[in-house]
Structure formats: structure tokens, C-alpha cells
Amino acid sequence: MRLTRYFMPVLKETPAEAQIASHRLMLRAGMIRQASAGIYSWLPLGYTVLRNIERIVHEEQAKAGAIPVLMPTIQSADLWRESGRYDAYGPEMLRIRDRHDRDMLFGPTNEEQITEIFRSAASSYRDVPKMLYHIQWKFRDEIRPRFGVMRGREFLMKDGYSFDLDKESARHSYNRMMAAYLRTFERMGLKAVPMKAESGPIGGDLAHEFLILADTGESEVFLDRRVVDLSLGDRAVDFEDAAQLQRIFDEWTAPYARTDDTHEQAVFEERVAEPDRVTARGIEVGHIFYFGTKYAEPLGAMIANREGERVAVHGGSYGIGVSRVTGAIIEANHDDKGIIWPEPVTPFSVGIVNLKQGDAACDTACADLEARVAAAGLSSLYDDREERAGAKFATMDLIGLPWRLTVGPRGLGNGVVELTSRRTGVSEELTAEAAVTKLAALYDGL
């Protein structure tokens, strides 16, 4: 992509309303535009990142055995009356009336809807276990939206729902998602820690929140330092192997890690040695729940068990705040100059900076690089503006592409271009061919 043909309205000055780094940088880099309080348009750069995050979520969900669907944003109030949540949910739910005076709502979540779909199609133990999910916009009329996409009213969420015959099987489903979430966040370059959560209004007893440690997080967290070092890495995970998943669950839930909601100071001090105790702040990016038959019973999602008795299915729900993750990644990956994207989510694999726009040799070399990068299956953003070099570097630093290729007459004279890491600032002079080969290797497998 040529910058002069792209739409990326960067701001030199910081908009006054943005309080935290991710919000400031998303506005400055031209990723989002505020439409109204807590509601944003996603501009090309931001939308690309959002899709990258979605892609990773989809891939990891598939590996875990979850099946994608897409449910509507607008739901019928009747369904929510059946579950009893139409009245219970409160003003956070946006209620709408259609032209026939029917009560509708903009979905804040989809337990009712998915249960309705499931109950109409499933009739016996042969139809379970099943895990369905979608990535769809939600609306929660937050009292106080803030921090840009971190607490929007409209937000993109992956929400998944499991259906099982009994608690034993439901635990396997729960552990699938535990492991899938660990993999998902790890792939995005995030250190997300599962923390024991309150089951809250949704009910049930198995519940964990995934939090990213960041100073601007809204939750206070207490944890054993050692949980932060846990990593799945290249470990092969067999999602059909319930015992292995349980071991992963045990490994990650053994160290103390809780938010202020569930924190017990006495337990913390008893279980964690003083030097390993960490008190920090965190951003909640995911949430997994087992809620048993809470929705299946009122909504009549019954299946026949092996004995022919009709029993309520056991459910769980599993959410990832996809739009929030975008902000969280920036909170965890930026410096005073701008964003530093982890390679798996970066909007472009590499930035190309032409130091002497209009110089035939430089222009040709940049076009050549563009073609080589594309041939290697990578994407580039080529800053072909007739601008000062400083302005180009500053823009690249702001939008945070992890790698940059710099082309100038001086380097070309020696047959080289410069490959620079945004994260370390370290540069290397390479031939165009070698630089692209190196980039391809860096991105291989992501």
C-alpha cells in the first residue's frame, strides 16, 4: 500500500479527550474516530488490526473445536423475558421499539439467543458436546464510557457457548476454552493471566477472567509472580485430551491470581511467599464461565440422556473483548514515539521509507522492495509522500509497524537498504533481497 493512496489521518497533536496511551495513539495514528460517547468508527489502519485479531481468535477457536456462527445484534425482548433477564439487566441494556411497537433490544450478550437456537435443534445426548461462538458487535449502555475502545458502549466481542450433558463434560469444554484463550493471547504477544473470578449475575462456580497487566488497567490484581512466567510456547495441545487440558488448567490456576473482587489477603499471604507477591493493575480481555443449567432450565433447553430422561443441558460462556484487545495490545506495546505492534497483529508487515522521493533510483528501489515484500506473502506500507525524512520516520514510529525498510541514495550507492526494528531501534544494512528474506523468516509461522 502506498501511503499517498491510503486513508490514514494522523494527528500531530494529542486530542484533549484522550487520557490513556492507547486511546491517544489510536486517535493520533488514525485508527479510530469517535462517533459519540463510547462509540467509534474504525478507520482502515485500526480496522486492519481488528481483523487480524479476529483472525487469530477464529483460528484458535477452530483448533479448540468451536464452531463459528453469526447471530444478530438486535434481539427480541420476548426471549429475554423467558430467561427473566429482560427486567434483571437494567438500564445498561439498550431497549428499542420497532414500528409495530414490539420490544426489541440491542444485544449486550447472547446466552438467550444461542440457547434458543440450540434447544430447537438438539434433542439427545448425541447432540452434545457442542461449542458455538460468534464475533459480533455488542451494545452495553455503560454509565461512563471512557478510555477509547477500552470501555466503549459498542464493542466487538467474541462470545462462545458450550453445551454439555453433564458437569464432567462441561468441565472439558471449559478447559478447552481456558487453553484456547491462553494460546490466543500468547499469539497476540500478550501476557494474559487467568484469575479466579466471581461468577457474578450470570451464576455458576467455574469462572476466570483473563487480565493483561498494565498500569492503566481498571482492575487491581494480586498475583503470584510465577504465574506470569507460565507459557504454552510450542507445546502441542490436544483439545480432545481432557486429561491434558485439565493439567493445563491446574498449572495455570495453581498460583494465586485474583482481582480485587475475589482477593483474600490472608490467603494471598499464606500461599505466596513475600518476594513473589505482586500487586498490580490489569485490563480484563477475556472471561470464561461455567453456569450449569442456569439458562437451559428457564428456556427449556432439554436433551435426553442415555437413560432416556430429559435433562437440562450444562452451559458455559466464553468471551473475548476483541475491540478492547486492540487497545490492550497498545497499552502493553508502546513507547513515547508511538505504537509498537507485535508482528502477528500489525496492520502492515513492514514500512518502506523513501528518503528521496522523486529520485529515480530511490523510487525504483522502493517499488522493487514493495514487489519483493508482496511476493514473500507480506504486506507493506510505503511512505511515498514528498515529505521530510524526519516526518516520515515520525509517522512510521507513531503507527508502530514492527519493521521498517529505509531507502536512500547513500545506501543505494552501496547496494543496500536499511532494515530497522521498531522495538529495538537496531538497524542492519542488507541487500533488498536479503532484507526481504530476513523479514519473511521473521514472520514465518505467525
Place this chain on the structure above:
RNA sequence: CGGGGUGUAGCGCAGCUUGGUAGCGCGUCGGUUUUGGGUACCGAAGGUCGUGGGUUCAAAUCCCGCCGCCCCGACCA
């Protein structure tokens, strides 16, 4: 919803106290400059002063209502 702010050009702000023909910086546009970490110079465009009403010869400025947005608290992916 309670408390505190704020609304003037794309962005950041001044002007308001003490009413008198709307300003600055950045950005944008046209030139000169051909650039190795946000150079420099010349010129230009761009504003219903959030909105409705009131006071006044005259309102960005004073008064009243409404709306938007931001911050602190309870809630949440």
C-alpha cells in the same frame, strides 16, 4: 445518577472577568527549498464561536434553558 470541568478553523489553544467588525500555533493548499530523525522562506484558504431564547444600539463575551464531550465514583468484554 451524584460531584467537577469543558464546548471558539482539521488538531491544540487564547479571547469572556471589564460587550464594540474573531486571533495564535500546528496541520492544509499554492510556490521556493530535494530533503539521512518532525529543516527553512513567501503566499493563501478555512470559523453558524455547541444550540435555543433573553438583555442590549451592539453578545464568543452578560442571563436562562437544552445538548454534546471529558474527568472522579458504583457497573462491565
